[in-house]
Amino acid sequence: MISLEIPHPARVECAHIMNTHEWTRSRPRKRRSGLAVAMVALACGPWGCGPTKPGPTETLTLKSGIEMTFAYIPAGRFRMGSPADEPGRGKDETPHEVTITKAFYLSATEVTQSQWQAVMDDNPSYLIGDDRPVEHISWTQAVEFCRRLSEQTGRACRLPTEAEWEYACRARGGGMFFFGNRARRLRAFAWYQDSSGLAKTHAVGKKKPNPWGLYDTYGNVREWCADWYQPYPTERARDPAGPDEGKRRVIRGGSWGYIAPFCRSARREAAPPGRRTHYVGLRVAMDRHVAMDAP
Numbered sequence: 001m002i003s004l005e006i007p008h009p010a011r012v013e014c015a016h017i018m019n020t021h022e023w024t025r026s027r028p029r030k031r032r033s034g035l036a037v038a039m040v041a042l043a044c045g046p047w048g049c050g051p052t053k054p055g056p057t058e059t060l061t062l063k064s065g066i067e068m069t070f071a072y073i074p075a076g077r078f079r080m081g082s083p084a085d086e087p088g089r090g091k092d093e094t095p096h097e098v099t100i101t102k103a104f105y106l107s108a109t110e111v112t113q114s115q116w117q118a119v120m121d122d123n124p125s126y127l128i129g130d131d132r133p134v135e136h137i138s139w140t141q142a143v144e145f146c147r148r149l150s151e152q153t154g155r156a157c158r159l160p161t162e163a164e165w166e167y168a169c170r171a172r173g174g175g176m177f178f179f180g181n182r183a184r185r186l187r188a189f190a191w192y193q194d195s196s197g198l199a200k201t202h203a204v205g206k207k208k209p210n211p212w213g214l215y216d217t218y219g220n221v222r223e224w225c226a227d228w229y230q231p232y233p234t235e236r237a238r239d240p241a242g243p244d245e246g247k248r249r250v251i252r253g254g255s256w257g258y259i260a261p262f263c264r265s266a267r268r269e270a271a272p273p274g275r276r277t278h279y280v281g282l283r284v285a286m287d288r289h290v291a292m293d294a295p
Ligand SMILES: [Ca+2]
Pocket: 110, 216, 217, 218, 219, 220, 221, 222, 223, 253, 254
């Protein structure tokens, strides 16, 4: 029997209160002129500035013709963490400015079971389906997947850092989610407790993507990041990658068994690197290609 993934009863109670009151309250809509919309699109705010549309994608071909598509993530600056008044926030989400100095690619979807099978020749998943995200994998196995993927494709594949993950998830958007604070909109973008029906994962890429072309960043499976977990600094950071050692690795995005506040952009979780559950998978980062014969 599959149990819902509820990490701490107190948090659930708190989140439930939020769920039924403050954070689902809709804000009144304001009409904007075309010029005003354009100004908003071009403005630099606390959550970053720059393009909000998807960039060029890259596709890797794996064994048996299985493909893996990557979205382009531009370099930029954003505010990582959450403000003190964000509904459902954790104490470990100290807001601070982060600069991502290099553009990179991030797999448009969570790694599927067919993609995992093509690279690793096995499928450790509990909830079976070729197009479903692979799960029941440890952080160590996720890193090994990236290593073998790099070996097979000649591209530098790895887990994203926690900062890269949140930056890409937000895609210049502030608030609880990249689309703002109206949590009812989450159904259009995520498989989570209110939308996943029977408690299970779903085929990737069936919900709407974020502005940079990433699917299922919220919900479906939670995603391993490269970093050891540690409290955030308060000062500015450039390409933060976490401490050199620790006990737990960062996990992001919330799962199919989570309520909406646990799927927020800033929500942080972590687990020992050997832990395996059917709520956690991965998404792959890839550095930009540099031709070996470039002048
Ligand atoms: Ca996810």
